[in-house]
Amino acid sequence: MKYNKHIIFFCPGFPHNEDETDCIPAMQNFIKGFRQNHPKIRISVVSFYYPFIKRNYVWHDINVYALGKKGLNSLKIIKWRKVYTTFKKIFNPKEDTIIQSFWLHDCALVGQILSYSFNVKHYCMVMGQDASLKNKYRYILPSKKLIVFCANELSNQKLINVFGRKANYIIPRGIDENSFKNITNKTRDIDILGVGNLSKLKNYSSFLRIIKQLKERIEAINVVIIGKGEEEREMKTYILENNLDVNVSIVGHLKREEVLETMSSSKILLHTSTFEDESYAITEALCAGLYAVGYKKVHNNRENLHLGLNETDLVTICQSILTAYQPPKKSVIYTIKQMVKDFYEIYFP
Secondary structure (H helix, E strand, O other), X not given: OOOOEEEEEEEXXXXXXXXXXXXXXXXHHHHHHHHHHOOOOEEEEEEEXXXXXXXXXXXXXXXXXXXXXXXXXXXXXXXXXXXXXXXXXXXXXXXXXXEEEEOXXXXXXXXXXXXXXXXXXXXXXXXXXXXXXXOHHHHOOOOOOOEEEXXXXXHHHHHHHHHOOOOOEEOOOOEOHHHHOOOOOOOOOEEEEEEOOOOHHHOHHHHHHHHHHXXXXXXXXXXXXXXXXXXXXXXXXXXXXXXXXXXXXXXEOOOHHHHHHHHOOEEEEEEOOOOOOOOHHHHHHHHOOOXXXXXXXXXXXXXXXXXXXXXXXXXXXXXXXXXXXXXXXXXXXXXXXXXXXXXXXXXXX
């Protein structure tokens, strides 16, 4: 097929096959949504580091160029040269080409360099964690020539504080409604659910302290945590030392479909992350009919999302929901189809 438009996505990692649905779900849903809604647009993905083996393959009718793990740290300049070579091979000057990078790291830096070299537009999506003072690229990516998307106003404020500039556009992350079509409505016997890597960023130490206080008020509280990570041993030790082993289960890594099924059996998603402005887990939980509870300083107000300033607030919120539980009113969902439409109008005005 001859194309007259071409979107090239730059990302640090990408699913190695169509079954790996838990690899950055928000990103892959967005890219797949473009293919489904705009089949006449040529779409390519250049993945810098993952899959770890260098190979080219097709994913949902999209050409993926995985450059492999080599060059992850000190040899990044070699990796960037490989990106340049790959881009040059797939670039067609007769097509209206744009680069969309994820996030304000080396994908954005290389994307900006190539946009100058090949005279193509470059857009970058901010994830949230990249708008941080720890981001070593913050001194070289403040250029107003870089077109930046944020998912919400909170993320935009972080961008202003760290990079000294605001986003060009604020567009939420959309939900793939098809992901929920085969999810059965179950009895919601899980009181509180935790989802995410067991890392310091997710702040599960706070999560467990909240559960400990809640158990003093709701003795039979049932809690499930989905995820794996470096904090798992410490968490399990805390659970045993505080007699929470009857109440709290860490079930490890689950496929995304299993995560959504578990959400359908839960009442509250407790998300104690310390630095995320738009958790996709929260967005999916709201779509799955849960209440979501988190810290005000890192989340935006949304329907059925309850925010507090500290652990005491979050304990009070969770107790209030559980003791007089009523299913929440259905949230207004911003879909992938709407998201793709908004991006398309910006990419190709």
